[in-house]
Amino acid sequence: MKRYSAFAVAREALRGNAGWQRAWGAPEPRPAYDVVIIGAGGHGLATAYYLGKRFGITNVAILEKGWLGGGNTGRNTTIIRSNYLQDASAAIYEKARSLYETLSQDLNYNIMFSPRGVMMLAQTHHEVRGYQRTAFANNLQGVETEFIGPQRVKELCPIIELKGPRYPVMGALWQPRGGTARHDAVAWGYARACSDMGMHIIQQCEVTGVRSEGGKVTGVETTKGPIGCSKLGVVVAGHSGVVAEMAGFRLPIESVPLQALVSEPIKPCMDVVVMANTVHGYMSQSDKGEMVIGGGTDGYNAYTQRGSFHHLEETVRALIETFPMISRLKMLRHWGGIVDVTGDRSPILSKTPVEGVFINCGWGTGGFKAIPGSGWGFAELMAKGHSPLTAEFGLDRFTEGRFIDESVAAGVAH
Ligand SMILES: Cc1cc2nc3c(=O)[nH]c(=O)nc-3n(C[C@H](O)[C@H](O)[C@H](O)COP(=O)(O)OP(=O)(O)OC[C@H]3O[C@@H](n4cnc5c(N)ncnc54)[C@H](O)[C@@H]3O)c2cc1C
Numbered sequence: 001m002k003r004y005s006a007f008a009v010a011r012e013a014l015r016g017n018a019g020w021q022r023a024w025g026a027p028e029p030r031p032a033y034d035v036v037i038i039g040a041g042g043h044g045l046a047t048a049y050y051l052g053k054r055f056g057i058t059n060v061a062i063l064e065k066g067w068l069g070g071g072n073t074g075r076n077t078t079i080i081r082s083n084y085l086q087d088a089s090a091a092i093y094e095k096a097r098s099l100y101e102t103l104s105q106d107l108n109y110n111i112m113f114s115p116r117g118v119m120m121l122a123q124t125h126h127e128v129r130g131y132q133r134t135a136f137a138n139n140l141q142g143v144e145t146e147f148i149g150p151q152r153v154k155e156l157c158p159i160i161e162l163k164g165p166r167y168p169v170m171g172a173l174w175q176p177r178g179g180t181a182r183h184d185a186v187a188w189g190y191a192r193a194c195s196d197m198g199m200h201i202i203q204q205c206e207v208t209g210v211r212s213e214g215g216k217v218t219g220v221e222t223t224k225g226p227i228g229c230s231k232l233g234v235v236v237a238g239h240s241g242v243v244a245e246m247a248g249f250r251l252p253i254e255s256v257p258l259q260a261l262v263s264e265p266i267k268p269c270m271d272v273v274v275m276a277n278t279v280h281g282y283m284s285q286s287d288k289g290e291m292v293i294g295g296g297t298d299g300y301n302a303y304t305q306r307g308s309f310h311h312l313e314e315t316v317r318a319l320i321e322t323f324p325m326i327s328r329l330k331m332l333r334h335w336g337g338i339v340d341v342t343g344d345r346s347p348i349l350s351k352t353p354v355e356g357v358f359i360n361c362g363w364g365t366g367g368f369k370a371i372p373g374s375g376w377g378f379a380e381l382m383a384k385g386h387s388p389l390t391a392e393f394g395l396d397r398f399t400e401g402r403f404i405d406e407s408v409a410a411g412v413a414h
Contacts, residue, residue, distance in 0.1 A: 001196040003108050023188060024068075024195035029202050032228030033061045035382065036220060037235055038207045038243060040064035042073040042183075042368065043360055044235035045190035045201075046375020047382070049107075052197040054376075055383040060199040061229075063222060065206035069187030072237050073368065075305075075337035077260045077294040079273055079282070080369040081118045081178035083145045085134050086404050088392035089346060090141040095389060096373030100181060103372060109189030111181045112287070116271055118178030119153065121160075121322070123167035123278040131173035145175045157272050164321045167278050180273060180284055186371060210247040210357065217247075217356035232357045233382055238303065238338025240361035249353045251361065252398045253340050256297045258365050259307035261315075261334035263326065265289030279318035283326075291326060293319060297339060297365060306336040339364050344403035349378050349390035358382050359395070 002008065002021055012019055035051060037044045040062045051057040064070075080100055082093035099106075100113045122128040131147055138145040150162050153172050162169045191201055202224065209221030210232065219228035234243050238255045265288050275282035281295050295315030298307050312334060320327045342348060342362040347370070349360050360378045363370060377389030392404060 001192070023192040024201050027200045027202065029061060029200065029205065029222070029224050029227050032219065033200070034059040034229065035231045035233065036060070036227060036229035037062045037233040038220070039071070039235040039237065040068035040187070040191065040201055040203065041071045041235065041237060042069070042186050042190065042371035043237075043363070043374050043378070044233065045187055045194060046371050047233055047235060047360065047378045048194045048199055049190045050375045050379035051383060052194065052199065054379060057383060058197045058199055060194070061227065062194065062199065062201045063205045063207055063220070063227070064201065064203045067203050068191050068201060069184050072337040072339060073187050073371070074184050075260070075335055076183055076368040077282070077284070077292050078180040078183050078368055079118060079178070079275070079284070080113075080181060081175050082143050082369070083118075083120070083134055083138055083173055083175045083178070084406055085137050086346075086406060087141060088404050089406050090138065090143050092373045092377060092389050092393075093370055094141070094143050094373075095376060096370045097177065099372035099376065103186070103189070107189035107193050109185060109192060111185040111189050113179065113181040115177045115179040116273065117156065117174065117176045118273040118275065119148070119156065119172040119174045120275045120277060121153070121169050122171045122173070123164070123169060123276065125170070127278060128170050131171070134173055143175075144177060145173055148172050148174045157270050157274055159269055159323050159325050160274065161322060161324050164279070166321060178273065183368060190375075207243065207246070210243070210354070212247070212354050215355055217354055230356055231382055233360060233378065234357065235360045235378075237361060237363065237367070238340050240340050240359065244352075244359065247352065247354050247357050251348070251359070253342055253348075253362055254301050255303060255338050255340055256300065257302050257304060257307040257336045258294070258297045258339045259311060259334055259336040260292065260294040261312060261331050262286070262290040262292050263329040263331050266291070266329065269325070274322070276318060276322045279321055281315045281318035281322065283319055283323065290332065291329060297341065303338055304336070305338055341365070343398070345406040346404040347374070347393055348395055349374065349381060349393040350395040351381075352395065
C-alpha cells in the first residue's frame with residue numbers, strides 16, 4: 001500500500017486526486033482462516049493488527065455485521081486517560097495511552113491524538129479523598145497525574161464556575177497527557193494496516209452461530225455462509241452476551257444504552273477535557289468547535305442504540321451548572337451506543353469454556369481509550385495463550401471473587 005505523506009498529498013493535488021488507493025479491500029470470505037475475529041470495532045481491528053505485527057499471524061478475517069467502526073468505536077466521545085486506581089487497570093490503560101502517542105506514525109494514518117489534558121473535578125470531600133488516593137496510586141504505577149486545587153482548575157479551564165449552585169469545585173485529578181483522538185480514524189487506521197497485511201475485513205457479514213466439536217471451536221455460521229477457524233476472538237462490545245450464548249456460555253455482563261450529544265460549533269473556549277462526575281456530565285471541544293457532551297448510562301438493559309430523554313436533560317443540566325456560558329448553546333444532534341458493563345467495571349479479556357474461543361468485552365463506558373493496549377494484550381493472549389497485560393482480567397475472577405474494582409474510576413465516567 002502506498003504510504004500517506006505530505007509529498008503524496010501534493011502529488012495527488014496535481015493529479016486531481018485520481019491516484020489514491022482504496023484504504024481496505026472488500027473481499028469475499030474464504031472457507032477458513034487461522035483466526036476469525038467477530039466485530040470490526042477498534043478492539044477487534046487492533047487485535048488483528050497486533051496479531052499480524054507482533055506474531056506474524058495474518059491469515060485472519062474480521063467479520064462485521066454492519067460497517068467497520070459503526071459500533072461504539074464510532075459513537076464515543078473519545079476521552080483518553082489512564083488514571084485508574086488498580087495496578088492491572090493502570091497498566092493496560094497506560095499501555096494504550098502510550099501507544100496512542102505514536103499511533104499515527106505507527107499506522108501511517110493521522111488519528112489526531114490530542115494530549116490536551118483531562119481533569120476530573122472533585123466536588124465533594126469524598127471525591128477529594130478518592131482522587132488524592134488515585135494520584136498517589138498513579139505515582140507508584142508510573143502514570144503521570146496530580147491532584148490540583150481550584151485555582152489551578154480555573155487557570156486551566158477559565159469557563160468553569162467554581163462555586164456551582166449545588167457543589168463547589170474543590171480540586172481535580174489532572175492528567176496532562178490524557179486527551180482525545182479522532183475515533184473513526186482509529187478504526188480506519190487499524191483497518192487499512194490490517195488490509196495491507198493481507199487480512200480480510202468482511203463487512204455486512206453477521207455471525208449467527210458458533211460451531212464447535214468436542215468442546216473446541218471449528219468455525220462460525222454467518223450471513224455469508226460458514227467460515228472455519230481454529231481460534232475465534234469475540235470482540236462485539238454490547239452484543240457480547242448474544243454471541244457468548246451462541247458459543248454456549250454466559251457472561252457476567254449487562255448491556256445498557258449510553259448517549260452523547262454535540263452543540264453547534266463555537267469559537268475555541270476550552271482546550272482541556274473536563275469530567276464532572278458528581279453532577280454527572282463531561283465536556284470537551286472538538287476541532288470543529290462543537291462542544292462534545294456525555295453523561296451516564298440508562299438504568300435498564302436495551303439494544304436500541306438510543307437513550308432516554310431524561311438522561312439527556314440531566315446531563316445538560318449538570319453541565320450548565322459547571323459551565324454556565326453554555327446555557328444558550330443549541331444542541332445539534334445526539335446518539336447512543338450499547339455498552340457492556342461488568343459488576344466491577346473492569347473489562348474481560350479471557351479464554352472461555354470453549355477451547356479456542358477468546359472474549360474481549362466489558363469495556364463499558366470507557367473502552368475507546370483502551371483500544372491499542374487491549375489489542376496489544378488480547379493478540380498476545382490469542383497467539384500465546386497468556387499475556388501479562390490481560391492476566392488479571394480473566395472470567396475466573398468472577399467465580400473466585402477477585403474483582404478489579406474500578407467503580408470510582410470507570411462506573412460513571414469515560
Ligand atoms: C456515547 C458513548 C460515549 C463513550 N465515550 C467514551 C469515551 O469518551 N472514552 C472512552 O474511552 N470510551 C468511551 N465509550 C466507550 C467506547 O466507545 C467503547 O468501549 C469502545 O468503542 C468499544 O469498542 P469495541 O471495538 O469493543 O466495540 P464496537 O466499536 O461496538 O465494535 C463491536 C462491533 O461488533 C459488531 N458486531 C456485534 N455483533 C456482531 C455479530 N453477531 N456479527 C458480526 N459483527 C458483530 C458491531 O456491529 C460492532 O461494529 C463511549 C461509548 C458510547 C456509546
